[in-house]
Amino acid sequence: MRTADSKTALYRRPRAHRQPRALYRHLLALFCAGSLTSGAYAATEMLDQVVAIVDDDVVMASELRERMATVNENIAAQGAEAPPEDVLIRETLDRLILENIQMQMGGRFGVRISDGQLDQAMGRIASQNGLTQEQFAMLLEQEGRSYGEIRANIEREMVIQRVQQGNVNQLIQISPQEIDNYLSTEEGQKLVQPEYRIVHALLPMSSDTSDSEVAQQTAYCETLVDRIRGGEPFESVMASVPAEYAFSGGDLGWRKLDDLPSLFQDVAPTIARSETADLFQSPSGLHIVTMADQRGGGDMTINQTKVRHILLKPSEILTDEQARELAEALKARAETDEDFGELAREYSEDIGSATEGGDLGWTSPGQMVPEFENTMASTEIGSISQPVRSQFGWHILEVLDRREKDVTEDMRKAQVQEFLHSRKYQEELDAWLRQIRDEAFVDIK
CATH class of the missing domain: 1.10.4030.10 (Porin chaperone SurA, peptide-binding domain)
Incomplete structure (x- = not known):
């Protein structure tokens, strides 16, 4: 050997x-x-x-x-x-x-x-x-x-x-300074621009179209805009148009603001998701523009909840029913004269939060499992919830406060970090593959 x-x-x-x-x-x-x-x-x-x-x-x-x-x-x-x-x-x-x-x-x-x-x-x-x-x-x-x-x-x-x-x-390290430096560049600013998905329809008109014809076509297009704003799908409305109106256009796909045709760059920021812009005219003809979807950009706020909890895990010596009953007993004690934090330090089996009196800090949507999050959302500030079962065991929650937090800058930096990480990943992967190949014993027969 x-x-x-x-x-x-x-x-x-x-x-x-x-x-x-x-x-x-x-x-x-x-x-x-x-x-x-x-x-x-x-x-x-x-x-x-x-x-x-x-x-x-x-x-x-x-x-x-x-x-x-x-x-x-x-x-x-x-x-x-x-x-x-x-x-x-x-x-x-x-x-x-x-x-x-x-x-x-x-x-x-x-x-x-x-x-x-x-x-x-x-x-x-x-x-x-x-x-x-x-x-x-x-x-x-x-x-x-x-x-x-x-x-x-x-x-x-x-x-x-x-x-x-x-x-x-684990080989990729991106410092806060790298993120800030990239955000200060033109490329970085474009990366965090909002993205728009616009669908549009153009009714072509030539320069010699008569005023009466322009008025008639404008009136007809206005009826289409009203139908879309009334809730009819854009595609269904345009599919119902008689052949005599030779509309062109379609879905532009996801595009950054700077990548949109110049004609739409002023319109896009003025309409929200699912909204339809006012009919407008260009040298090419009449335009119907709907914002099918948008993502990123703008101010972003989330609702956060400050909460603490006690977790009881069923085990060989504590049945599921006994864990629920103990959770109810602890709820009753906390609602009388005992401190919730002290009860959490003594009874909670969540190692991460027990020493902090069950305090989970400010939690954001999607951070907790659904059962926990739903109970947290329905519990009033200063109140203790009924016991709730999750995949981890039985919980009782005390909601301490709620707030709206502006996470715009955090989201922008997270977007840049993800981009820089993906850009470095292939380079690091190639180097790592060469390394493990060089370190392996290989004998070709």
Whole structure:
């Protein structure tokens, strides 16, 4: 058995000795001889063989065959020109080796993908194709592909993604100064601009259109605006227009203010979500403009609640019913002459807040589990709630105060931080992948 040092010493051999071109030429020869090609494999069952040793695992010829088949299918589907086969084999094997390293890391780190998470991932893929999971599975079978294999591949991708995120995210540090510096740039200011999704309709008019015709067309367009403002969907209203009115336009998609056509840059900030602007005329004709949606920008405030609680967890020595009864008893004691904070220090099983008298500070919408949040919202300031059951156990809550908080600047900075993080992520990922590849023991057969 090799020691760690001997393995490292073996690995540290010069790269040309570990991965000479002759090895890849050997793999190409195997392809040409038929031991790796899918067609020959189908005609004559070949014995599988190891093509690479990767730390404590191996890459088999069957894996390389299957991946090569997928790569070639993708290249053909895209209508692209395939690289030379020896290059394709080398790149595909290198990718399999790198994935193998990461899967081994996932095993050591205990990364697991639950059936529920896999079901959700498969469901998203099916819905993106306009199918149910059952329809998706049937379609795959009709195409001669295995639903189980696709599911296994998705699981593999999810494990690798978690391994990458867990290792790379900790390498990315973004300081408050970086955020402020970026916000002060023109690019940063554009990033935090609001985004608008506008739908519009244009009724073209030429410069020689008569005044009476302009008046008639304007009056008709005004009726359409009134119908949209009255609650009829924009699309339905425009679909009902007679063919003699040759409207053009449609959905502009999500756009920053600076990316909107200049014609709409003055209009967009003046209308709220779902509102329709007043009909206006340009040299091109008459415009009907509706704000389908908008996000970001403007002042943002949220309602926050200052709350403290006592958590009682059912256990082997405390049944669920006993925990509820104890919660009711503590509520009664707190409503008489005992201090809620002292009761929380003595009884609460929420380690994080018990020493603080159950104080959770100012909480924002979405921060707590739904059962807790709903109870908190329905409890008056200065009152103690009825016991409520959540996934964590039984709670009683005391609402201390409520306020509106302006989070505009916090949201802007969070948006910039997310952008800077994503921009750094690929660079750090590439460097990390090179590092783990260099540190692994790889022996290509």
